Amino acid sequence: MTTAAVPARLRGGGWPAFAARRLTRFAVSLWALVTAAFLMIHLVPGDPVRAALGMTAPADLVRAKRLELGLDDPLWVQYGHYLRGLVTGEFGTSMASGQPVAQVIGDRLPSTLQLAVLAFAVVVAVAIPLGVTFAVLTRGGRRRGSELAFTSVSAFLAAVPEFLIAVTLVALLAVGLGWFPVAGSDDASAYVLPVAALATGPSAVLARIVRVELLSVLGADFVRTARAKRLPARLVYVRHALPNALTATLTLGGLMLTGMVAGTVLVENVFAWPGLGSTIVQSILQKDYPLVQGIVLVYGVGVLLVNLLVDVVLGLLDPRSAIREA
Template sequence: MTGAIAVAGPKVSPWLTFGARRLGRFVVSLWVLVTMAFLMIQLIPGDPVRSALGLTAPIELVNARRAALGLDHPLWQQYLDYFGGLFRGDFGTSMLTGQPVGDVISDRLPATLQLALPAFVLVIGLAIPIGLTFAVLTRGGRHRGAELGFTSTTVLFAAIPEFLVAVALVAFFAVQLGWFPVAGHDGAGSLVLPIIALALGPTSTLSRIVRVEALSVLGNDFVRTARAKRLPARLVYLRHALPNALTATLTLGGMMLTTLVAGTVLVENVFAWPGLGSTISQSILQKDYPLVQGIVLVYGIGVLLVNLIVDLLLAVLDPRSTIREN
């Protein structure tokens, strides 16, 4: 009696499977984002070109602008042209000025990043040590007053909208004290108030989350074992507690970056900052839909990239996550 011998196939690396899944999710999400951005103009009631140029614009100008934008083609052809243009780095053309949208974005994006990236670094750089410090101070129900003060302050700051924080900062530090410029993009001093306005709320929210995660970690057996070995407190907190609390912190930190980018729309308008946030507000008011479309697409791609990077960082910090998903 002969039995069949099962031959095991080559073992696929969990990292490879995890990376392929994340990349596939990114590609699908990107396709959905591009499709929704394309449909923005198609779903606008009436003629978007006429709406942008005004009712008094000559019909010849309207028809010429429609032809330049490709809106006189069938829908399927417009969709393929839009995809093909994006692969070539072509985001379309402004309805009002005829300027390439990609040029406007490349001019304004650096100014937005000048606010969003330092604000994100400030959030992470403050929230993690603040949250960990108050977790250590208040673990086991100690220092109730410190816990109440920390919770009340962070809840209050997290609840205030960015534009109200920005207005308050301008009124006090710029108008009353004269320490910083009221508005505009003029030197390093003009960065301070917008960055604080963007970072204050997310720092408060994330520091609370870090404290809760750190309290959970400090109650685990491996932390008690480290203390029983009489390791220095610095090693217990930084080597054992902090890395295990960073998993949820990184996940939410990536989400915070997306909210920071969205917050630039309001903050840039308060400070007359020449970035994408103020540009998209002006474009909506002027009904320059291709420019709105291009900026929304850039914001969306940024969010997808941040989520992908966070997923990969979490896999590096916690390799077990790749195995659990497989």
């Protein structure tokens, strides 16, 4: 199959089938997520309203709160109300603060997104050049010492949990040396330690993947052909080798982004970051089930959207994969 023939086949039916398959998978996953979030409050042992308000709460208050939440209606009626609320952007009311859940999420979501996006940008900016550098330095079995040092350090950093990195950074750089704030998000310097805690492990993992993929590509026939044409080394690496090595890297990068969004839960609590991660822990402790429902749904939809975006981008970069799956 020639390169020119691939887009033509996609336009002829491969790409629409690929897109339809991905959108169907997204829709089914979204429905399962919404249903699981709805059932969450009904799977709590005992009366969730009594658990949230406390055992000493007056019976009239508990009854009024149950009526407000619609928990005395049949389950299918509650499910219908829940779906209509999601369509209109109504996630319910927080039991702890009395604020609309959508308002609480809207206030806290930007802080979490800023943290995750900055950390992902750092991962890409550090991991890809680092992986390429060590692939070039160690190709063909050269510089065994550099290879051993790179693989050992990156494996260690990849294995350390984010919260442990966060605690270490706080102890050394915030409390010990006083270079950065211990908590909060008042100025730009407050972003440094949380972003470093989130980005360290994924950077190590992605750098290893980039190195392995690039070493594999450098041994391919088309790279040897490019070298035989005496093309400049920079052109061989940037135009021929690197784009072919980034397909697997992009897949892993998308998965890392979803993992980093989830990792903000622990990191935000270490740094008292005013985002969804610290909010969901607080709402769990307060048994604020409507708020927990809403935040879980936001995290889940974020993961599904990132996975869908990665699939679409991979289909555009490697159209043959779309044809094979169509």
